[in-house]
Amino acid sequence: MSTGSERAFDDLLGFIERELDFESGFYNDAYLDRRINARMRRTDADDYRSYLRLLESDHEERDALLDSLSINVTGFFRNPEAWESLRGVLRDLTADRGRTRVWSAPCADGREPYSIAMLALDDDEINTRRLAVHATDINEEILTSARQGRYEATQTTDIEGELEPLSDYERYVDREGDAFTVTDRVKDLVTFERHDLIRGEDKRDFDLVCCRNLLIYIDTDYKVPIFETITGSLTDRGYLMIGMTETLPSEFRDRYEPVAKKHRIYRRT
Numbered sequence: 001m002s003t004g005s006e007r008a009f010d011d012l013l014g015f016i017e018r019e020l021d022f023e024s025g026f027y028n029d030a031y032l033d034r035r036i037n038a039r040m041r042r043t044d045a046d047d048y049r050s051y052l053r054l055l056e057s058d059h060e061e062r063d064a065l066l067d068s069l070s071i072n073v074t075g076f077f078r079n080p081e082a083w084e085s086l087r088g089v090l091r092d093l094t095a096d097r098g099r100t101r102v103w104s105a106p107c108a109d110g111r112e113p114y115s116i117a118m119l120a121l122d123d124d125e126i127n128t129r130r131l132a133v134h135a136t137d138i139n140e141e142i143l144t145s146a147r148q149g150r151y152e153a154t155q156t157t158d159i160e161g162e163l164e165p166l167s168d169y170e171r172y173v174d175r176e177g178d179a180f181t182v183t184d185r186v187k188d189l190v191t192f193e194r195h196d197l198i199r200g201e202d203k204r205d206f207d208l209v210c211c212r213n214l215l216i217y218i219d220t221d222y223k224v225p226i227f228e229t230i231t232g233s234l235t236d237r238g239y240l241m242i243g244m245t246e247t248l249p250s251e252f253r254d255r256y257e258p259v260a261k262k263h264r265i266y267r268r269t
Helices: 003-020 029-042 048-057 059-069 080-096 111-121 140-148 220-233 250-255
Strands: 100-104 131-137 150-152 173-176 179-182 190-194 206-211 234-242 256-260 265-268
Touching: 003 029, 003 048, 003 059, 029 048, 029 059, 048 059, 059 140, 080 100, 080 111, 080 206, 080 234, 080 256, 080 265, 100 111, 111 131, 111 190, 131 140, 140 190, 206 220, 220 234, 220 250, 250 256
Parallel strands: 100 131, 100 206, 131 190, 206 234
Antiparallel strands: 150 179, 173 179, 234 265, 256 265
């Protein structure tokens, strides 16, 4: 990237921070550049400056960019083998405690928290009467979609395949053609709330936090504040699950012990 392009890119990020209330500094530049360039191609913007001028005058494009910058790549039961390890955690938690509180952050379009709820309902050894799943994301628009719980299969999204870990997915999802809608039975276990995991306040008294596939997009310097929030939100001996390709920051390795290290499940010490 030339000096002029770098300056234009920095000006664009400054506008995004001021006007879209999006803290770009927490994310690595490669991730931001990919998402911004995708919007530039969609709008036929030739360079960063022309795209900045578009953002200044087009509020709908601001919303579209914010949606693109929000990390919403997800799926039901992503990395199915990891969910088998999570099954054991949920069994133990709901057997030992009066109330088990799970936090899914960021939850994107809701498929992760709904997967947690469906896994629990599908397992006779998990006491769903003691389970509550709280799901948060920074993007209010995607939260609206998540609350509806409706998903469509496409050429790149095989919803039926994603639901294969369940014994009978039709108990938890109503299907109409290529559209799959989560049943009220599942929705009743999940609540949604807007929350900024990076800049928002800590939560409290969660027995399990699932923060999967966010850290790979975050600059190293800002992973520590995220883990401070997560760790402060867990109960003593609470569980943490991160993405299969992610690792604990070195500053936190003595604060967690592995439960299923291959599947990135840890317990607070």
